[in-house]
Amino acid sequence: MFKNKIFITSTLVLTLLNFHFGVSEVWAQTELKDIPSISVVPNIKPTLLLKASYDRCKKPEYPRLALRYEMVGKTELDLAVNSEGRVTMAEVTRSSGWRALDEAVLIAMMGCQIFDDPKTERLYVKTAYAWSLESNVPSKPAEVLAGTCNKSDFVSFAKDNEPGRGIVVGVWLNKDGGIEKTNLEWSLDPKLNQESVKLVSSCKFKPSFDAVGNLASVISLRLLPLRSK
Structure with a gap:
């Protein structure tokens, strides 16, 4: 049914966010090429800068069903991060269009430590994982x-x-x-x-x-x- 030769590429990016939790506000800067920074601005100064890293997270595997039918899209997520910098909650806010792809990202994100010593009880950030396939026959x-x-x-x-x-x-x-x-x-x-x-x-x-x-x-x-x- 789908005979094209497939090459898998995927990109993890952060998108703009303004969440309120307790005494702090969190902004995630939009960056498509480099790992973005997270700026945590408590009511009490000074401003604390944290750098998110997704290198420690297990890369989501392309589900076989999704490969077979060449499913692509971008999964957008809301993440809750604890005081250790680990993801404790992940929720799909915008589907890639395919549940199998979305759930693969959820599994990869849960428990992943994306911050070192965030110095705050909890952070909320928004992230997106792009699924794409390159074929030799456009x-x-x-x-x-x-x-x-x-x-x-x-x-x-x-x-x-x-x-x-x-x-x-x-x-x-x-x-x-x-x-x-x-x-x-x-x-x-x-x-x-x-x-x-x-x-x-x-x-x-x-x-x-x-x-x-x-x-x-x-x-x-x-x-x-x-x-x-």
Whole structure:
């Protein structure tokens, strides 16, 4: 089904954060190439600078299922770090689109010591892990054909700038863009889950393709509950 030769690349980055906990505020500076610094600013001066290090963390392994179907994306996480600098809590705030990828990052992060002597009881930081695959035969990913999906009174497709993990539905497509199956990657309320799968299933898709022709592929879609009027 997926015949391209695959090379795995992954990048761990930190993104902007402003959390409040106790008497301190934490900012994580955005850096895509270098390991960023964490600035901890207590109410009592002076400012304390800490440098995060992810070299001690076990690198997430690409799940076999994800490799087979060439699943990619970026997993965004909220981390809680204790006084020893170890991650004690990790929560997915924005899915890569695939639960298998997200859970691999969660496993790698838990218990990892990313700070040396943070000198504070707890820190909250936001991090992201990017999953990507390089193929020797470039291809275009599948996409939803605009205007083909039904309307729902309960959920809608999330925009890129809308926060929240939401409900994530994975879709397996054939070479013609037809839906072979759907899978609920991340869920909320049973009724909203059902409505999300129903909405996604009503859509038509442009199939993935390369220089040779159309390809069977996968695509994931994020949905959010509609606000009550």
